Amino acid sequence: MFAHKNLVPARELLVQALKEKKAIGAFNFSNMETVQAIVSAANEINSPIILQASESAIKYMGMEYLVAIVSAACEKSSVVLALHLDHGKDFEICKKCIDSGFSSVMIDKSSLSFEENAEKTKEVVDYAKRFGVSVEAELGTLAGVEDEVNVNSKDAFYTAPGAALNFADLTGIDSLAIAIGTSHGPNKGKRGNPKLDIERLKEIKKKVGELPLVLHGASSVYSEEVEKANEYGADIQNAFGITDEDIKESIKNGIAKINVDTDIRIAFLSGIRQSLMENPSSIDIRKYLAFARELAKNITLRKLKTFVK
Ligand code: G3H
Ligand code: 13P
Ligand code: ZN
Numbered sequence: 001m002f003a004h005k006n007l008v009p010a011r012e013l014l015v016q017a018l019k020e021k022k023a024i025g026a027f028n029f030s031n032m033e034t035v036q037a038i039v040s041a042a043n044e045i046n047s048p049i050i051l052q053a054s055e056s057a058i059k060y061m062g063m064e065y066l067v068a069i070v071s072a073a074c075e076k077s078s079v080v081l082a083l084h085l086d087h088g089k090d091f092e093i094c095k096k097c098i099d100s101g102f103s104s105v106m107i108d109k110s111s112l113s114f115e116e117n118a119e120k121t122k123e124v125v126d127y128a129k130r131f132g133v134s135v136e137a138e139l140g141t142l143a144g145v146e147d148e149v150n151v152n153s154k155d156a157f158y159t160a161p162g163a164a165l166n167f168a169d170l171t172g173i174d175s176l177a178i179a180i181g182t183s184h185g186p187n188k189g190k191r192g193n194p195k196l197d198i199e200r201l202k203e204i205k206k207k208v209g210e211l212p213l214v215l216h217g218a219s220s221v222y223s224e225e226v227e228k229a230n231e232y233g234a235d236i237q238n239a240f241g242i243t244d245e246d247i248k249e250s251i252k253n254g255i256a257k258i259n260v261d262t263d264i265r266i267a268f269l270s271g272i273r274q275s276l277m278e279n280p281s282s283i284d285i286r287k288y289l290a291f292a293r294e295l296a297k298n299i300t301l302r303k304l305k306t307f308v309k
Contacts, residue, residue, distance in 0.1 A: 005074075007074050018256045024256060027300060033290075038300050046078070051070060086259070091124055095127060107121050107135060122172070135173050140177075142216055198246075201253045226266060264296050264299060267299040
């Protein structure tokens with residue numbers, strides 16, 4: 001199991017962030033270059049971060065390579081950071097990550113009933129607590145409902161404030177991901193940026209008090225970034241994300257962890273495409289990866305600046 005002085009449980013970062021009325025950026029990575037981009041942005045702005053890997057990212061890199069890369073990142077980092085499992089689907093993957101040195105895991109049983117979700121989450125909490133590892137869980141439904149969610153169906157999909165409190169009490173989680181109008185990927189709205197249900201967030205916050213809340217699907221999908229990627233041959237259509245104003249409003253009202261994957265993916269993709277197009281005779285793969293890494297770093301910096309103001 002790997003450990004490092006700069007590696008801390010996510011709980012520590014989130015509790016501090018709440019006190020300071022800011023949020024911690026939690027950025028998905030899938031290779032060495034994205035880790036380097038995220039950590040160098042964090043170093044530059046002197047802000048702690050959460051590095052997070054999905055199960056498919058772990059499969060892609062292999063646990064040994066992943067841990068070695070993050071271990072090197074800790075060494076290079078001038079800020080503290082957490083290594084977090086994003087959307088763990090069951091106890092086994094959470095245990096594997098805890099046993100490998102992750103300082104935080106998410107168990108995502110949000111598709112199950114409240115009772116089953118609480119029961120499965122509690123199992124992970126009990127194991128993680130033995131190692132001081134933080135646990136995030138999710139209540140509510142994010143994916144693909146944003147445009148279908150009218151006033152009547154909001155209660156069916158979005159997180160219910162009362163249930164959030166019960167869930168936190170039953171499970172002993174360190175943070176809770178809530179559904180208030182975001183979804184994963186570049187298509188968060190069909191006709192424009194989706195509006196977040198900030199009133200619901202306020203109600204949830206009133207109920208759960210100091211429990212840090214997490215916003216998944218929080219990429220901004222900046223139109224200029226999408227246009228740039230498309231200019232270099234990508235085909236990303238109907239792309240809308242969460243506005244910086246909504247992000248700031250959500251931080252003001254209790255969101256302490258903000259999950260971002262898509263914004264980095266678009267920047268990285270755009271960098272690779274641009275570099276390949278502009279250097280057709282180059283066979284040096286480092287050339288286009290370095291350029292993509294630079295763009296990924298810039299977008300991470302832009303995000304981090306939004307989270308602290
Ligand atoms: O929330 C999902 C993340 O964007 C991770 O996606 O499973 O393709 O790595 P992934
Ligand atoms: P985005 O797709 O909006 O970047 O959300 C990522 C996320 O929530 C990872 O858990
Ligand atoms: Zn997510």
